[in-house]
Amino acid sequence: MFHLSRETDNDYWEVEGLYDLCFAPGREALSSYRLRDGVSPVADLSIIARDAEGILAGAIRHWPVDIGGAAALLLGPVAVHPTRQGEGLGALLIQDSLERAAALGWSRVMLVGDAPYYKRFGFVRLDGVQMPPPTNPDRVLGNALLPGAWDGVKGNVTRPDFSDPDALSQTAARGA
Template structure:
């Protein structure tokens, strides 16, 4: 029986990850999707956290990908670390069987283990709600995508106890590669 294996991306995964993202975000005109370039640029930046670049491998083939990269919340004159989820992609022949949800959950669990507290995402609210994401504006978070409303979402990672300080509110600042997507 073939099982799904979830693990951090390794050096040999660069090509397979590019292929998964190119297929998952394929454009009708055949040009390379911006998500491929985003991951390539983030790999060489301070926003890259190797333990939070997760692949889903099925039958020895990389079929899914979820990336959490460093962003910051600018509040007053301070900057607080947070994470951005994306891109998330699954090879078309393995979509709708749970690989995307599994690789996202693995990335979020890895972030929790590293002590991260806040994740933002721009995506389908119906999909990301299953992981606990809610509208980011409810947490006082803004970004270039705030005007999109519900798709601009955030998740406070455990431990979210009554004695834990709330996550900072403010403007989420993305690293330069994000401006090209």
């Protein structure tokens, strides 16, 4: 049994340690991290899972991004401690965070990952959405939390422009 809760400032270094364990310290060289530089994750969608003894077993974060003027969430990273893998915790974190995102009014979520794994959560390949290189376009996946949320959304994935009041209001409107 796992207890899911919002990540707090006190959890930060423990979560970073889990990400390093699962992905190696070089994970920050990935192109998706360029979109995270200088941007805080969405606090309500940074979720941790602890076991009955309070030991960190998994974590997930989401980040705001912009795609051709449309606000979206970038899911990731999601990690499960190696001793807890195979127990369904990754799926629990993903499904829970998608439900929370929808409840908060977000309309679309994207990620870079393996389509065969993520399709069970409703993710499909996004045509016309370009992640920073070098990203395999076959691994750029999206989930419409509202019907048609990805219709017409195309372009480069960039960090939100928090100096632009219109971009800020779009992020505040949670991509609706």
